[in-house]
Amino acid sequence: ERLNEVSSVWPVKIGLSATIEPMDEVAKYLVGSAPDRKVQIAKVRLNKKIDVQVLSPAKNIIEDEGLHLKMYNLMSELIQEHKTTLIFTNTRSATERVVNYLKEKFPTEYGDDNIAAHHSSLSKDHRYDIEERLREGTLRVVVCSTSLELGIDIGFIDLVIMLGSPKSSSRALQRLGRAGHKLHSISKGRFIILDRDDLVECCVIQKEMNEKKINKIRFPQNCLDVLSQQIYGMAIYKVWEEKELFDTIKKSYCYHKLSRKDFLDIISYLAGEYSLEKNNVYGKIWYDPITKQIGKRGKLARVMYLTNIGTIPEESFVTVKIAPSGESVGVIDESFLGRMRKGDVFVLGGKKYQYRYTKGMNLYVSANVTRNPNIPSWFSEMLPLSYDSAMEINHFRKLMREKLESNISKNKTLEFISKYLYVPKDTAEAIYNYFLEQHSFLEIPHEDLIVIEKFRDEGKNYLLFHTLYGRRVNDALSRAFGYAIGSMGGRDIEIGITDNGFYLAGERLTIKRALEELNEENLEKILKEAIDKTDVLARRFRHCATRSLMILRTYKGRSKTVGKQQMKSHFLLAAVKKISNEFPILREARREVFEDLMDIEGAKLILRGIKNKKISITLIETRVPSPFALHLVMQGHTDLLRMEDKQAFLRRMHELHVKKILEEGSLK
Structure with missing residues (x-):
């Protein structure tokens, strides 16, 4: 919309994709929501042939003792049958593991000259070198996580191997499209599975691929942190009438449902009306309530804007220390910490640690933990099932x-x-x-029946919910049920989540009352209380505060480290909660948790189905x-x-x- 505003000629927008749905919504996103916007959809029938199969390393994946070895044998056989192979794993650690194992097990066939790993943790120069070698055809095989999914030119690849489920048909088709990247070539892909859940999941995704069923994309709506950034940029460009500014923003599909209240809240924040000066957050625009005009404030506005714009958050490592001694035991990804709750047990360096509290970029833990871990180290990297x-x-x-x-x-x-x-x-x-x-x-x-298993193990009662709705929905449901049961007197509720379900563990688990009280109407309120003092909200708030320019990454040539940003965010979060629990940037942080990290709308659909009796629940006690x-x-x-x-x-x-x-x- 800003481009339309400054262009002397109306820009023509063209969107191209082979793996996107629903088309009508994508078209609106492309051209905007104004009624005079015309758009034509050219849905070309996909005639490109695909050859996709699900392979198992062994006939009986439960009883075969050499499954791990057979998986690598199968992988190597497929590589040797083709000229160039691209292997997708779902985590960076798995990418490195596959490359190292192939080089160790088949030293005469794989070495540094013909096999390489490619993932986001590698330097840009290193990734570029691998991409160049792929184009030149000197690499026989490249193993990657998600970094080579998108449509960059990486030369001719005749086979794509997907190690485990890609978690959605659109992602699977995107990966498959790396092979046979010529007009009349066949895109050839093979899933290699390692367990029975993976077998079923990959077979169903293969069915979706063959039937051209593409998972729907979701566009974030009314992101208030990005809106703050955009309004600041627009105010630098010229002085705006309030109505003109609001109408221009509303033409964007991502903001066509923006309420006037949210718009004015952001104007108030940017104009410095929330008294945050003592936290070094100053007004960035001026707003005249009489003339209803908006403009930039300060001589450094343009420099400050250009050196701090962007939406991708900076991530860093968190140092794990034993409390209270402060002895350092290692580091973890910040995104992994964001997925944990206080009391969770995880593994680092082969030892178990229990999460106690955080301070800045330090995580303090208890050592000598007897309880079993409930969250794997790769959890934050894993793609959620669509x-x-x-x-x-x-x-x-x-x-x-x-x-x-x-x-x-x-x-x-x-x-x-x-x-x-x-x-x-x-x-x-x-x-x-x-x-x-x-x-x-x-x-x-x-789809119409949730089974809850109740059993006892290691002195605890377990409630295991078979809710195959994907990890994002299960994250919302598990936190809500866990918080509801905890509020009824159940203490120290342990939670574990996968795409296929979740479990709650503790001494007292009053599930019947929780099922009666939790519903579509109060889910958001319960989740709001459940995440209020969690690290996931605190770290998402830092991302939002940086995007909305509450925290400046760069000022007068000096840059703030992620650690310093987090410390400032900690004090800012406490300050805005005192001002209002509905402060716009805090609301945006909650929206990110509810809609991006979790799937609150999907969870509401499930609770609605339970209330309407379309989904029934059965509770069964089992020994194992x-x-x-x-x-x-x-x-x-x-x-x-x-x-x-x-x-x-x-x-x-x-x-x-x-x-x-x-x-x-x-x-x-």
């Missing part, structure tokens, strides 16, 4: 439950799985056996967790267990499941 793909998996679960309850023959069910998911018979059989085991042991949760629950139970232990130990754990649990099923005579 809500659309999650609902596709839920629908498949419902269909499988219906087949198994109807006593349809195994052969007919296998035929259905093969046809529905576009998979060969051996893959269909692995999926069938997994669902049969769950169906015989407990119940199959699905069900087959569908194993990865949720195990997730916190993954930093302590080697791959072989994980497989041994899964085999042991599988044997317990089969034993119980046979004892009860329920194996169908």
Whole structure:
């Protein structure tokens, strides 16, 4: 809109994408929401052929003891069959691990001259060098996390391997599009799975890819920190009439629902009406309430604006120290700290530590912890499963439950799985056996049924919710239920989250009352209270304060470190809470937590379904967790267990499941 304002010729905007939906909303985003804006959508039918398959390193991924070794053998075989291979992992640590293992296990085939890692933690020059070598064709294989997903020219690649689920069909298609990047070439991709949940997830995503079902994109609305930055920039350009400024902003699709109150709150903040001078936050614009005009304030406005604009937050490492001695034990990503709650147990350097409190860029912990970890170190890096793909998996679960309850023959069910998911018979059989085991042991949760397992382990009661809605929805639901139960007298509630569900652990877990009291209407209020004193809100507030220019990264040629920014943010947060709990930048920090980190709207949909009886809930007591629950139970232990130990754990649990099923005579 600012470009339209200054252009002598109306700019023509062209948007291109092969993996984006919904088209109508994207078109509005591109041209704006003003009624006179015309846009044409050219939806060209995708004729480009894709060749995608889900591969397992072993026929029986539960009972095979050499699964880890076979995975690398399969990977190497695929690499050797092709000229250039791009391998996607879902974390930076996995990227480095795959490269190192391939070089160690196959020293004659892989070395520094033909294999490389590419991820965001590497320097820009190093990444550029790898991209150049890819274009020149000197690299045989590149392993990356998400850094090579987007459409940069990286030369001809004839195979893409996705190690584990990409978590959405649009991301999978984006990755697949790196292969066969020529007009008539076939885009060839292979999923390599390592467990049964991954198998089902990848097969459903493969189905979405084959049927051209692309997950919907979501555009952030009414971001008040970015609005502050933009209004400041507009005020530097010229003196505005209040109505003219508001109308121009409203033409942008991202602000077409902006309320006049929010707009005036931001004007008040920028004009210095919130008395934050003692915290070194000064007015940046002037506003005349009589003439209704707005303009810049100060001679350094343009320099200050140009040296502090931008929306990508600076991240840093947090030093982990033992309390109260202050002994340093290592560092963690700031984003990892943002995902933790006080009391969480995590692993660093092979040892367990419990989160106590933070001070600036230091995290203070307790050592000699006996409790099991409940959050893995790679948790903050992992991509969340998209809500659309999650609902596709839920629908498949419902269909499988219906087949198994109807006593349809195994052969007919296998035929259905093969046809529905576009998979060969051996893959269909692995999926069938997994669902049969769950169906015989407990119940199959699905889109219309949430199963809650109740069991006791290590002196604690566990409530395990089978809510396959993606991690963002589960983050909102788990915090809300955990806070509600804690408010009813349950102390020290431990929470664990995955895409497939979440668990609550503690001494007293009054779930029935929490289910009755938590609803769509009060979810936001409960979450607001639940996150009020958390690190996740404090760090998001720093990001928002920096974007809105409350905190200046650079001033008169001097730069503030992330640590100093965080310290200033700490005092600013306390100050704005005293002024108003609805201070606009604080509200924006909450919006980021609720909508970007979590999916509060998705969580509201689930609670609405429960209230309307469209989603039923069943609570079942078990001695051991069900087959569908194993990865949720195990997730916190993954930093302590080697791959072989994980497989041994899964085999042991599988044997317990089969034993119980046979004892009860329920194996169908």
